Amino acid sequence: MLSETVELRGHIIDSLILPKVLDEILTRGANFKIAQVKIGQKRTDQSFARIEVSAESSEALDDLILRLRQHGAEVAEKGDAQLAPAPSDGIFPADFYVTTNQQTFVRIGGREFEVRAPMLDSAIMFDRQQEIARTVRFADVRKGMEIVVGHKGVRVAPRQRATSRRDIFQFLNANISAERPKGALIREIAREFEATRKAKGKILIVAGAAVVHTGAAEYLERMIEGGYVDLIISGNAFAVYDIESALFGTALGMNLEQDARADAGHENHMRAINLVRAAGGISNAVKNGTLTRGIMRACVKHKVEFLLTGSVRDDGPLPEVITDAVAAQRAMREKIEGVTLALLMGTMLHSVAAANLLPASVKTLVVDINPAAVAKLTDDQTFQALGLVTDIEPFLRELTECLSQLRGVAKTSRT
């Protein structure tokens, strides 16, 4: 049972705010104990109540407190967060605080610190020397590290859904099924990309091999050339098929132009891997002139960072692929810092991994032909997620078309 003390002030008796708050606590399956009540004597005197609220789980308590705050309840206890040392490498102290991806603050020594890099399912460590609080995952916790335990002194500021239509992410927070028209929405998405580019935000693309299979690589390439991509996170297959397609015109043996299996096409991706390995990596293959087309080449040419993480089914892999899953997760976490707009498409594995690391404030767009993948990624990850169930190729084709139109308009209006 977790508890928190809240205070109510004002004309809470005449307005029936006190009974409302108490009823709300009970209706939500929580309990209360009235610690103190002072009722105003005169008509205009304000009243005061201090109430201890307890709930089964921290989530239930957070939700309830958020609701009570709407009715003017203020959290009374301004105590410090409790810290306990990690007992050994890779192990958190018992009762460690498990984070959400919302903006979070911890109170230590009477001061409030914003927790850096908010992400799901981490603990919070406090560095006394540098006076910073940040999330830490199992792989990075070291013996003796000070870790926040319990709920006291931790404050979560969940993002509110906006009622104003400032942008599509705030307004929709929804999934758009395959049956819905998407033209207008994609135009809005394009505007969001353009605005982020202009504002020098950081755009993350998490892409699956489907981008290449569906023949959408050229659109992603154009986005890279247009400055709409700052970071690509993907796996070995994505890069392999892109390179195979650049070198042989096939993706896993399928001729992309003619939609037919090429002769001995199944060999192509193996030969592509071998060429890149021989060159010493993708960047070298671009520099030595082996690789002259494709998404990976565009990344190298336009200095767009890419991060390739491996899996057990990979062929090769390409030299740049990080095959240690823990090291890969760590690298993703480092690179993802500062991302303001994320497009996750055509990969469940890498999208879930990235979404787990994204703060709730990042505008996140999920595109997949599989409705279950979209639902998984938008349902519980973040408030600002917008999901589209659609094939990748028509989506990217239309998005790049809208982006070039926007740029066209911008150019005309400047001249």
Next chain:
Amino acid sequence: MRELLLCPPDYYGIEYEINPWMSRARGAETELAQSQWQGLHQTLASLDNKIELVPPQPKLPDMVFTANAGLAVGKKFIPSNFRHQERAGEAPYFARWMEERGYEILRLPENLYFEGEGDALFVGDTLFCGYKFRSDIQSHRAVAEMLGCLVISVELVDPRFYHLDTCFCPLPDGGAAWFPGAFDEYGQRAIRAHVQELIDVEEEEAKCFSCNAVVLERDIVLPEGAPNLVKTLTNRGYRCHQLPMSEFLKAGGACKCLTMFLPQRESVKF
């Protein structure tokens, strides 16, 4: 003679969407809005009121809704802290205008949202304040301290009736016309406990913003579309002046939203 503050609709239009009534796809007709506003202005002037006009400002289309400028009691004025950025720009113009006319400006802490007379209406010496969609309940406590009056805070639960003055209309005989469905159960009970002779407005008529009425002793200026309410009010001895307000309804406002009392109340008795 009452003094009323209006703002000409020179820059009025639906330029953003901050309540369920607003849709940029369904804009207001400029000429019709002008003539409807003129109609309101003339009606209020003809009822022996002094009309003051605050100069409208470009890019602040909702400045026409002066009820949200703040709350004036005696010579004190509490300027609004608008919840939406789209309207925040109005606040300094209203505050300056009031200050220039000798009002003492009492500012609420910046982090407390409060949307003025739109969410704060007196019934006798009791101030009823709406909260949740626009004003924070915490602002009510601050207002109560500034004015030294009893404040009854009521939660608004229907987003169509996002300000108190869209669903609650105090009458000078101590009663009020209201749409109960706009309030939660506790708000309804609090209002019933403090206001005698309530007139329930049916939903169809409430949707025409019939509670958004300017009450001037025996005269009530309200939007057309509420024949039953008009009949009830007439039977109680009020003269009803029904005005077309279609173009302002598109922004979620009508007669009362377009009018602020200078002041709403001369003084508050403890």
